[in-house]
Amino acid sequence: MRYRKKRLPDASSAGHYIMKSDLTNEQLMQAVSRDDRHAFAELVERLTDQVYGLAFRLLGNEQDARDAAQDTLVNIWQSRHRWSKRGAVSTWAYRITTNQCLNRLRSRKRWRLLSIGARLDDSGDTIDVPLPSENLPDIDIEKSEATQRLKIAIGKLPPRERAAILLRHDQGLSGKEVAAVLNTTVYGVDSLLFRARKRLRALLFEKK
């Protein structure tokens, strides 16, 4: 196993180094499951941005995202002996992160399903969102205002829809991978994405 040293960036970690190898995440995780702390440090280095990025998008603030990312990676260390060699480590990390964030969102109770004028039918499955009937406004995604509007709109989605659309488009996971992360079927993901898109269209393109 070939390593090169990389110093950790903060002052409090003086003297601590992270080894860099050519191993895959899964090979590193195998070493972690044998209590290899160097392998874990490298895995954390690789996964932190990914885990934090998703948590930040889902939770919408830095402090919560930091806590969720930390809890996720500590959870991976504590579960190292139960790690199944089937499946990608990153999908596993996404799954733990998403669960951490959904739990936090549930406990916060900040999201409001009806805040965008959507309403559930009796079964609670079908969502009727009013769609725009006029011409669409010009959306320049490069503009910071448009970016801000999109962030706010994503923040208004119900948590599982938010997770699905972000995992699909922001993190670039396939439908099958999103299904594995959200513990549902590919058809379930289709449904989540469809509803998320309808809501986003209503929020972003609806004429005021």
Next chain:
Amino acid sequence: MNCHKVQKRLSKSFDRGLKPPDRVHRHIAHCPECTRFWRDLTVLESAIQALPRAAAPGDLTARILAATRESQRSRPAIPRPAWVAALAIVLALVGGLWYGSRLEAPPTTETQTVIAEAFSGNVPGSLWEFESIDNNSQ
């Protein structure tokens, strides 16, 4: 097909990277709303992909590693199967030795105690006395 079903199919086709079925195509050719929906799928995807990436705070990796060291100190790791097996073998050996020593231990019932004391010669009327009586009689 109504617009809701068409849009659902469009969303699914978009995710699979497939062309929508012919009947969906026929619908959107005459439906401006579904045409816009189809176009917006691409717009939304591009917009989300273009969102600026949030970089993790610089000290987060170090904090996580420190937290795992702390958690290991406060909560011992779950024993691994090999350790459990080794522990079981040691316990079995210790238990076996203890049981073996019990088998060789002095008798403990009342009758056994009397016999043992008789052999020790400390009790009046013991086998030693009988022996000496026999000797005198000879």
